[in-house]
Amino acid sequence: MKPTILVVNDDGITAPGIKALMDVMKQIGNVVVVAPDSPQSGMGHAITIGKPLRLDKVDIYEGIEMYRCSGTPVDCVKLAVTKIFKGKKPDLCVSGINHGLNNSINVLYSGTMSAAVEGAIESIPSIGFSLDDYTLDADFSHCEKFIKQIALMVLQNGLPTATLLNVNFPNTAHIKGIKICRQANAKWAEEFDERLDPYKRNYYWLTGVFQNNDLGEDTDVWALENHYVSIVPVQFDLTAHHAIPVLNSWKFDV
Template sequence: MSKKPLILVTNDDGINAPGIRTLIHVMNTIGEVVVVAPNSPQSGMGHAITLDSTLYVEKIIIDEGPQTEYSCSGTPADCVKLAIREKLTRKPDLCVSGINHGSNSSINVIYSGTMSAAIEAGIEGIPAIGFSLLDYAWSANFEHTKAFLKTIAENVLKNGLPQGIVLNVNIPNLAKNEIKGIKICRQARANWVEEFDKRKTPQGKDYYWLTGKFVNLDGGEDTDEWALEHGYVSVVPTQFDLTAHHYLKNLNDWNLND
């Protein structure tokens, strides 16, 4: 009898978030599930890790199911590190992160705690996927995501992923019958144009709220932003090697050693 795949589940919205509860439910239909996730929201943490304070991990039960769950006081990347080194009896066959409440398309992948958890797993040689739904509401409806979660996760388990690549999956906030399918994409060239709302405390001290707008500078029809805007689930193969390989030759032509 073949052993069930071991699936590590984590996120950045916290272990109680509706998104991760949906992801756990779906992964339970595929394999043996162990959850190690933050005990409070960690959105926008990027690939931060805890270096200057203690970490706590507590085994908990949130709802019925065969999964084993731990809440962690650290960041999403901390959760993956602790899971691999302390809580898992063997290397997981898959790590899934999410479902994030909100988009992680385009440049958002840089800031995303959801994707950083997946990337941390990828660094360890574990096939990994970050899932996000384009709905920031805590009460978001994740029902229509289930079929896509299962299809993509099963395909990764079947086909594997090359070393150094993880998948960034974003799902439109549409009814299931309105989603046209899954599209393989590249990351759009887009960014946030930030502004700071400057205010004063009653004591006269300045403080700031970060605001801004998202600007898509990419007109391509092969991007994640285009796919999402046109009703497709976007899947972007994402690498954590940030070397600009195409520019190495140019730098070697500089007279840096003269």
């Protein structure tokens, strides 16, 4: 019996990346697509509160069950589980392929990865896929064999409890292989470009440069810079367990 695979993203239901991911998943199982009706990049783990959500069945690609959601990527997963699958969860949740990397600190901001995180919270084996190419005409063809291999490995072997995979692809057709990595200690050095609108009011565009402060050769940044696919196991338990003994040493007045 073929596995059931939920495909989601944050770039929107018409993004080329989700079509590429869907095409690979069709080779593996029965695909159901639930995706935002418009781009939702940078939404992180946001959910919609205080306004209604729309979930409409659409016929975009022949033979594929697809739904367009008015909410965030996380909303898409929640609605899929409760309203489409009606509690009978899919065998796999895959998110992407994102137009742009979600390595290092980007995982915290990413709608692509938050959709996969939500899948993991629902105890669904989940993977987020991203490519180092922000353009709408990005070529995903060199990612496909790796996506299929990784998805099949997860279906065959499962994942550790409360864990999902963050997979990033370098923008090259000459990929050397796959590296299991840790998240690099890197961040955006952000600036806000201040401008004036026609009414002389200030407004701001977020800009900045990506700064890698981590020289390790076991990180996702290193792997991508050296033409490897990076796989980082991610958890949604944000507890800093190593800090608990430190805090327990503090003397609080009771």
